[in-house]
Amino acid sequence: MFRRPFQVYRSQNPWREIDRMQREMGRLFDDFGYAPRNRMAPSFPAINVWTNEDGAVLTAELPGVNPEDIDISVVGEILKLTGSRQPEELGEGAKYHRRERGFGKFTRTFQLPFAVEAEQVEAVFDKGILHISLPRAEAEKPKKITVKAA
Amino acid sequence: MANETNTLQTQDVEKQEVQVAEGTERTRPGRAYVPRADIYENDESLVLVADMPGVDHDTLDITLEKNVLSIRGTVEMANPDNYNLAFAEYEVGDYERNFTLSDGIDIDNITASIKNGILQINLPKAGPAKARKINVAVS
Numbered sequence: 001m002f003r004r005p006f007q008v009y010r011s012q013n014p015w016r017e018i019d020r021m022q023r024e025m026g027r028l029f030d031d032f033g034y035a036p037r038n039r040m041a042p043s044f045p046a047i048n049v050w051t052n053e054d055g056a057v058l059t060a061e062l063p064g065v066n067p068e069d070i071d072i073s074v075v076g077e078i079l080k081l082t083g084s085r086q087p088e089e090l091g092e093g094a095k096y097h098r099r100e101r102g103f104g105k106f107t108r109t110f111q112l113p114f115a116v117e118a119e120q121v122e123a124v125f126d127k128g129i130l131h132i133s134l135p136r137a138e139a140e141k142p143k144k145i146t147v148k149a150a
Numbered sequence: 151m152a153n154e155t156n157t158l159q160t161q162d163v164e165k166q167e168v169q170v171a172e173g174t175e176r177t178r179p180g181r182a183y184v185p186r187a188d189i190y191e192n193d194e195s196l197v198l199v200a201d202m203p204g205v206d207h208d209t210l211d212i213t214l215e216k217n218v219l220s221i222r223g224t225v226e227m228a229n230p231d232n233y234n235l236a237f238a239e240y241e242v243g244d245y246e247r248n249f250t251l252s253d254g255i256d257i258d259n260i261t262a263s264i265k266n267g268i269l270q271i272n273l274p275k276a277g278p279a280k281a282r283k284i285n286v287a288v289s
Binding site: 046047048049050051052056057061062063064065066067088090091092093094095096097098099100101113125127128129 | 164186187188189190191192193196197199201202203204205206229230232233234235236237238239240266267268
């Protein structure tokens with residue numbers, strides 16, 4: 001192909017350039033949206049998960065939920081958390097001035113990054129916060145391989 | 151990582167951060183959140199119920215000054231030892247909220263209790279504010 005090395009490069013289609021710029025800008029703003037402060041919990045309860053090589057700890061804020069009303073089931077690497085938050089029992093003739101707290105049933109299912117030793121799962125409910133410790137199944141733990149000198 | 155079905159609304163999950171006045175800063179590190187609260191009224195009193203997970207009897211501070219009821223709960227970061235945070239949907243912080251009380255509250259008999267992260271404050275109505283039945287005279 002014949003080329004003219006000294007001619008200034010011109011785009012064939014100026015709209016294509018604008019299009020590309022728009023995409024770049026959009027991507028830039030999407031990155032801002034990802035900042036942790038704008039992160040939104042998809043549903044109730046919000047959870048935090050902590051991990052190390054021996055297992056995971058899951059915490060959830062469940063203020064006012066009766067510990068008996070929380071149901072946790074673990075099958076392999078699937079953890080299911082169900083329960084309900086009861087509405088306040090109002091006496092006769094009482095009326096609400098302000099209502100911000102929600103109530104009702106909740107179900108969340110999580111896939112953990114490893115299978116869990118279901119027998120050793122422990123859950124503690126303290127001050128309205130649920131802590132579930134999920135030890136990793138022994139067979140799934142990473143094995144350390146020593147390199148032998150030849 | 152998570153998929154779910156639920157009946158509680160998404161807005162029920164997000165914590166609202168306390169707005170501090172311009173030019174001032176918090177004395178404690180970390181964030182402070184506004185606890186969600188319900189207020190209802192029955193014949194004897196006004197009852198305030200607030201969600202304060204992580205707060206107990208020892209870390210709760212309620213003061214009343216010039217008709218302003220201030221609720222403060224401090225929450226200690228309880229990060230599990232030797233674990234790394236892998237996934238986070240909520241952040242831990244203190245709770246702060248103020249309420250202005252009307253004159254009709256018997257401020258000497260306010261009682262409060264906290265259980266399972268739920269604060270309940272009972273604000274009894276002062277004598278004259280209690281509901282009175284007014285008889286309509288037959289003309």
